[in-house]
Amino acid sequence: EVQLVESGGVLVQPGRSLRLSCAASGFTFDDYAMHWVRQAPGKGLEWVSGITWNSGSTGYAVSVKGRFTISRDNAKNSLYLQMTSLRAEDTALYYCAKDLVFRIYNLNDGRAFDNWGQGTMVTVSS
């Protein structure tokens, strides 16, 4: 059974940094691209960032580009999101999600997110 468990979400002041983690199990982690998706309280879904299986390609939403960095450690079956210069509008539940497609080399070849974690809450407030 695929499991994705996010952690690292806390209450943090504007301008500060935070690193989220996602621990994966139940599948061969280094065969799949991974993504972060967020959902502000009471709002819809927003794709944040993605990374291919070999870290060869990454992508970011315009709203986070230059402030967030996605990475992965295939030896540890873990995905990360380094978040800097946090803003109030970054307040959201952050989900880790697995790409449907095996070993894509270009994130644009992704087709869907077939497994999701339960999310970790980031609150940016003074």
Add this chain to the structure above:
Amino acid sequence: AIQLTQSPSSLSASVGDRVIITCRASQGISSALAWYQQKPGEAPNLLIYDASDLESGVPSRFSGSGSGTDYTLTISSLQPEDFATYYCQQFKRFPFTFGPGTKVDIK
């Protein structure tokens, strides 16, 4: 960025009803579209990918269709467990935008 709109934004329906939700893209997306169901307090769940392919384990009452800019999710006979919010997502081009969602509640 490719924008997605969904209609209706919400609907009320009864068990057994046929429900159709529409997703329209701001440009052609070549069937690179997925549909998700999200229940309150839960993560989204993949229903359909490539516009019309049913994800493994998803009941056959769910189906997807469409091409170009216009796509639909159909629930052939609404069940009590189907009351939820439904989102479309495009994979044609970064960023992988989601639609705003359609909330299906009980009439």
